[in-house]
Amino acid sequence: MTMPVSALHKTSAAAVTSLAVVVGLFTAAPWSAANAATATDGLAPAPAARVVSLGGGAEVALTPLGDTGATSLAPLPGADGTTPGLVVATSNTGTTVQTTDAASTPTMIDGHAALLDTSAADAVPLHFSAVGRDGRPAQAYITVFDLEHGAAWTRQMATDPAPGNECSEATFARTTCVLIPPGEYSVMAFVTTLPAQKPTIGASRTFQNISLVGEPETTVGGERTFAFDARDARQLTITTPGRSTKVPPQGAMLIGYDRAAADGSAIHLDMRPAYLLDQHFYLQPTPQVSIGTFQARTRARLEAPDIALTAPTAPTLHPEYVDPTWFSDVSSDFPVVNGRSRLPVVDVGRATAADLAGQQLHGALALVTHSADMSIAEQSNNAAAHGAGLVVIRNDGPGDISDPGGTGVKLQVPTIRLNRAEGLALAHLPEAAMVTVEGEPVSPYVYDLYLKEKDRIPEDPTYVALLGQLATQERQVYGQPTLPSTFSESAYPWQPGNSFVVSTLFPFKGGPRTRTEYRIPDPDTAWNYAVFAPESPYNAMFPKTPVLPMNLAMPGRHAYSVREQDQLPFGRAPIMAAPNPARPVQRTGDQLRVAVDGFTDADGNHGTEYTHPSGVHTHLEIRADGALIGETDNLPSGTVRLPGGESRVSISFTADNPQAWTELSTHTDTAWTFPSTTTAGGAPEIQPLLLPDYDVGVDLHNRVQADLQGRVAFDLRLRRADGIPSTPAGEPTIDASYDDGATWRPADVIRSTDGWRVELPAGSGLVSLRLHAEDTGGSVVDQTVVRAFDVVH
Template sequence: MWGRGTVMAVPGVVLLGVVALAAPAGAAAEAPGRAPAGGLRAEGGAYDVTLPTGDIVHVAGAGTSVTPAPGRDPAFTVSHDNGDLYVVPDDRLSDDPERYNVTALHEGRRPVARPKASGELVTVRVRSIARDGRPGLGVANFLNVEDGAGGNARRPLPGTKDQPCTDASWEDADCIRLRPGTYSILGLIKTLPSWAPSTSGATPLNYSLVGSPEVEITGDTEIVLDARKATEVTVATPEHATAANPGTISHLMWTRSAADGTAVDDGVLMPPGATLEERLFLQPTARVRRGSFEMYTRWRLEAPAITMRAAGVALAPRYYDAAYFSDVSSQFPRLDGRAVLRVADGDRPGADLRGRLALVQRKDGVPVAEQSNAAAKAGARMVAVYNDRPGVDDETGGAGVQLRVPTVRLSHEEGRALLRRSGAVVTAKGVVDSPYLYDLVFPETGQIPKKLHYIARTRDLARVENSYSGADSVTTGRYSRRPWEEYATAYTFPLIGAPRTRVEYLSADPGTQWSARAATPEEPYNHAFPGPETPFLRLDEAKWTSYKPGARASHAWFQAPLTGGVNPLSPISRTGDRIRLRVGLVDAAANYSDAYSSLFPGGFVTDFRVYRDDELVAQTAYLPNGTLTTTPGEATYRVQYDVANNATWARSSTRTKTAWTFRSAQTQATTTLLLLQVGYDARVDLHNRARSGVLKLTVRHQDGSRTPLKRLTLAASFDDGTTWTAVPVKDGTARLHGRGMVSLRVAAEDAASNTIDQEVIRAYELH
């Protein structure tokens, strides 16, 4: 099953670099009346921009996310051009992209003016053809690959005829004026269902990337971007059965650089449900001779979510988009296991639907939820809605009503074929939690080849076994990054059956880096059925990794205990008289999460303080992420971070306190400071329970230095911190004696007098 959650716990797409979240909406940067003068200043560079469509782009350092406006769920084309970030909703490709220039909107300026083309200009007309032969909806991009002049010019497809041709970077015309030369001309074209106008806003069947990354323009000409010339990209997974579930294809991205190094990155991000077929087509090209070119597609393959078999009828059922009918996956009914169902005509008055698959026809003006729930009330075990016109359709006719039984969509042809077979029986199989996941990036460098069939054999991939502990459900997302990408992007999906393990197969090559995120509890992908407000713990893997073929690894999430810590990707450091500070929560596997006070009861309550020579110089109850301007002389600093997790879902690590001390003076270069970190290994299971009292402690410096450890002590409590008992530690190993929820106090000091004092209440269960 799929979700629409993001790192922001709202629908949309995540563009993840080093994330720096801002204080929650409505919260001051510091708690009123609590921050001393000269206190911690919020990290600069974070801002929100509202696009003309109402979609909100959140920019925070190298990380960006997009929250679609209520009732909207488009794909987004994302590009960097001339130093500006563009995020264009896919249903607004005919608009001037400068309306969606996020950088310019934030700075309150006009977009950077592009120099006018000089010398002789020629007229290039563009015509687009979808895979069914009709005019194709999309966008064409033009880049001079000799000198990058003009940047990434665009024209909507199909453009408006009889509109004047100019050399402007954008206009709603079917032509453009260019200086003769060598160009990259690529078009992204949608093919729509046969029943929909070919340039309408209906959900497309599929996308095609067509054109050439290198073509000579010598005079007036017409360029035909014909999706019928594109080849389908296919992926086989010989060792495991997989299917094109919603969200299978998420990325079609490319970069094109001119001979002088000027580069433009472009592409489309497709959320689950962005296409009806989960198919993608690419036109093969010759190898480029000027500059460089790379493109890739990204695939997410799991066990088939739902299949159906019936004698003499080929069926390809799809669940409807859960976001129309639920907030979280537990509210969306799915078939779990195998069911043999007799087919009944759900549209026939008086039909016996008890325990059957009710087959109903889609109708304009009648919501799918109304049709499905009426059949469920009559006893149907499952409902299949078939299209009332040729092909498939995902139109639900409305949202905000929960479904009572699993409901799938079928094509018109499939539905009619079932109805023609009297007494038809369908064998349905549903997989709620796939035990495996393929996350695959297929890059093509220099050209798009003719052969676009990929075989993903497990021996050629990295095998990562992920364990998700302690929660009933979580949201997961994995991020990939090619060398030319300044950001990483991903959609997130719920993992319903947590706690559990899952084998994840990843593309293994040195040019693809991976990182991941997991959040608990499952983040809502909609807000139609709001429940009590609750905080979310969003853990990021604190590294980027490229794998070799055949590599094996394991990674744990939400493994107890959860304590205060720093992010290795954003360490506490000093430059001159400015100390860059950022702390949060880390689990036993060193995954990192920002955590700060919630604006509602039953959430996080945090207190972050910084002392210089015992004088309080900064304090905040909100995001402890910013810069402290301090005095140049050497001083002793103490950074203290207290977190209480009052959420109803919090079973362990409900309170934690961490204090770091270190000495620091003015620096010339940026220097990572000598903060100690404690690692915990209690050998807990997926429920964060340990059968053995053995606890291993490791102490390291955030900068990796090896200053010897002078002192390490441990105390334990089995009454939530009311009483404490000292526990001997030898060579980093201690043995606890007791049963129940154990709380821990650890103190460590190195030979340079840097210290850490850490306390965690209800760290894990010992039984």
């Protein structure tokens, strides 16, 4: 059965409190004792982060995000520099998290463990086995859920080491058996098929694929055996009429399900794999449930195919780049194909010195047979040294190549993997046959699809993503005027009741540009998006100067509707300091909460800037009637106690950002001054800070074209925080400088319909701005930004 995407607009599972995982959302600073805000002269810092060990050496960092109720949870890199996959389980009592490593155990990060009544005299054993899609014994994460009372048991089966067979009533165990009372149950498992050649890099990171199998509703009346067979699952397939697409590496982002019991208690399971070799999820069809609710969820990202090979007489080829994590830290370190070419094929065996002796491979595709005695990097770079412009590594055994044989060496030319059968087809091409190679490193479009199936899994999980039924976003990502700009990105799909959400960080390739994005309209999926500049490293093999990235997250969340079209700019200059929109400056009694985001772009996307070893220095200072109340050079977030009654409060934030990746907003200085008084009854009140909004017609490199007289004009508006009544503002003054603030000249300011039109004095180059504005309510803002944007002729 082929289903249009619009058929997926289903109601979510029963409304219960659900916690999942957020990675990097709201751009909180990464966990580090050195980054924790320190209390100075009365400033109480925001809650500190904590690191939780999940067993097997794996750790995650939990960072409270002010008093928003949200917490960021990010897996920390392991000894090899890579971050693992995650399994998150949420019940009505709490949330546990573990990595996909077989040694990891469920660790409570929120709430408390459920108290189970294990005294049932009539408890019966359930025995489990698991088979992968290749027919071999498989790893499985099994959850047994009581559909009457909401109790849950977890069994983890790993092929190495082999699980025990003892039967117990424990809520979690690495065994093939559980004791439970007779009744109605959901018995489901994530079955992970390992690569055909077991990888030495660790099964926790690289799987062949993942299947969701089992019975969401079944009767247990006596001893039973559940055989979870991934071969019974069907491949989830998405077609995109009008666009050529494929799932890129790490594009199969999430597989999970929700199961609610008759009494409304529920459990939510999510698995985010670190890396799948074939980038597919598989779902076993199920009957419709009759007790409670059931919902299966998957998330997949599709892009234009990054690499394609076609050859005469050869079958359809399915090339994939070797996993870049083992050969690079950022995408620019990893060579890829860009464009179309036709190359002859030269079979160079295993690319040893003897195999390559006398070979001249210039302008050729080197076909290399994978060897367990050599690393992929050594084989590929040997061929590159003899002139090969492209290397194809074909497997010498069944399945896909999963083991790089060594890491920490950069590849010199694009390197692609093929399985044994497809590699042999290339080796047996007719003499003088040419292979067509096509590479698209920068996809002009992305499908980010969160798929839901309610009450059952269909016989055919095939979906058609019709453009006319999707929401469309035009994403504009802005960069630096003359410096090369790199980015990473992540989108976060929040579900009803979530306090956290799991996502994946991708390189945003191609520098500053506009890209089209498609999402499924769904009122129950609210999206948030973040951009990171420069690109965030995905490994740490090649030491670089430490960098504080500019993290910009969109304010709030947005659920998209059918055929909705949006323009979503990120990084548009000028970038200033502003209060965090999720945590506006607020007074409760005599306690003042302050959270300033030093990275706030012209469209309100925001992120934290703080003192960092890269050379960034920030200073937050709070005064009442001129007296210093609190200050910090670290995270600009915390609370202070103000004097009782009325006072005039000033919050000033200064940031110096001398990092090599940026030439804009190298120095900013903002001071907000406003009247404040003890709140009635201790109720919280948002304070009346005056906030400037700049609307400058910059291009994607944050440049403005001056007119024939060398002048630039832009719009300025002044407002207060949401929820605070506005008061009339007097005419602001703006000065401009073209020499980094050494000298200043006044701009012309003319009132417009909803603000002011500002015309800068003639000049060219990186322009700095200095603003002074006040309103009749006593609020004042003074703001300076050095190198706000670039004026060009």
